[in-house]
Amino acid sequence: MAFHPFDLTGKVALVTGGNGGIGLGMAEAMAQAGADVTIWGTNAAKNAAALEKLKTHGTRVQALTCDVGDEAAVEAAFAETLRVMGRVDGCFANAGISSGKATPFTEFTAEDWHRVLRVNLDGAFYTFRAAARHMKARAEAGDKGGALVGTASLAAIEGAARNEHYAATKGGLVSMIKALAVEHARYGVTANAILPGWIETDMTAKSVANPKFAGNVLPRVPMRRWGTPEDFGGIAVYLMSSASRFHTGDSFLIDGGYALF
DSSP states (O other): OOOOTTOOTTOEEEEETTTSHHHHHHHHHHHHTTOEEEEEESOHHHHHHHHHHHHTTSSOEEEEEOOTTOHHHHHHHHHHHHHHHSOOSEEEEOOOOOOOSOOOGGGOOHHHHHHHHIIIIIHHHHHHHHHHHHHHHHHHTTOOOEEEEEEOOGGGTSOOTTOHHHHHHHHHHHHHHHHHHHHHGGGTEEEEEEEEOSBOSTTTHHHHHOHHHHHHHGGGOTTOSOBOGGGGHHHHHHHHSGGGTTOOSOEEEESTTGGGO
């Protein structure tokens, strides 16, 4: 029999924040590899546009409006995902927000702090909890397997000055992933983190367009370019596929070599 480890036919992927940027890059690649895909996002217009893109790949697709920082909304969206798709084989907790303006840590307000944690860390918790419950129940019924994937950041491992709240969420996500990997291995479920470097998306558009910022950052990227959402398609397919079934608790740094140089 031919070896086709990256064929995702028959599998269902859920990608939060999947209507743009890295999330959409991952969703498109998985759809191209044969997966059915559900995306969650808060912007209905972006959801609709992303859905039209995903439909061109010939698999079942679904887009739901969901604020991952709202526990009840996550539970409802996950239930609707299961109602339509029947199962979730890979859950990509990718939704996140930036810190906004770079504020000195001594001037942070509690509102600044909790605004970022609500989406980036609480949202990942609510999302992973729903997926883990589903995957555990499925395993106990004799159908082991699943993938939990979190989009973290370089900020999880480097000093992100004036972004302590953002860094805390991404470092926390990496630690959560490691704990999930240990606890859920018995169910055949893997858990891994992706750490993007400087990627050109809507979230980073202002920084990328700033000549001073670009002049400081790009020379430190050995690849000499910004990353793109498409650069995350391969890792998404790998983590969703049977090729990664014994690969868990890891952090994949995808930054064009920035952290090395």
